[in-house]
Amino acid sequence: MKCKCSDKELCRRSSLKAVETSRMKGRYKEASERMKNGGAAKARLGNRLRPTKIEIKMKEFLDDIGLKEEIDYVTEELIGWHAVDFLVFPNIIIECDGDYWHNYPSRTEADIRQTAYYQRKGYVVLRFWEREILNLEGKVIEHLKDTLFYKEVDKIAICKMG
DSSP: OBOSSSSSBSOHHHHHHHHHHHHHHHHHHHHHHHHHTTOHHHHHHTTTTSOOHHHHHHHHHHHHTTOOBTTTEEEEEEETTEEEEEEETTTEEEEEEOTTGGGSHHHHHHHHHHHHHHHHTTOEEEEEEHHHHHHOHHHHHHHHHIIIIISOOOSOOEESOO
């Protein structure tokens, strides 16, 4: 087999490209196998299968106010190509944004686009910063109660407390 970049039999650059291509095919194959087995969210999320500390805390808040997992809400639900942290039935999304990662301008823009996408699909979006979840527990719980139980909820996105 002749290399495209020289007359030699498969130079180093072509060999590396062939190896890289076969690795990518392997990754796609793994992801497609997981998707066939009903694990579309898992295939999309990759290493994000373990909840973060703020997601664990938010789950505790939801449990404390009387919601039951798998009955009233689910975690890591895939909506389109995005996996949301919590989906409270029928149409409320709760996102827990870490202070470090979500402060990057590119991530903030992506969050805005995701929120707009969810709104177009008819969801109400609640976003909480890590510092709010960890330091302002009472306010977060009150905000959750007000939104989930007491106030009329429409398609308005409620982004970032405070």
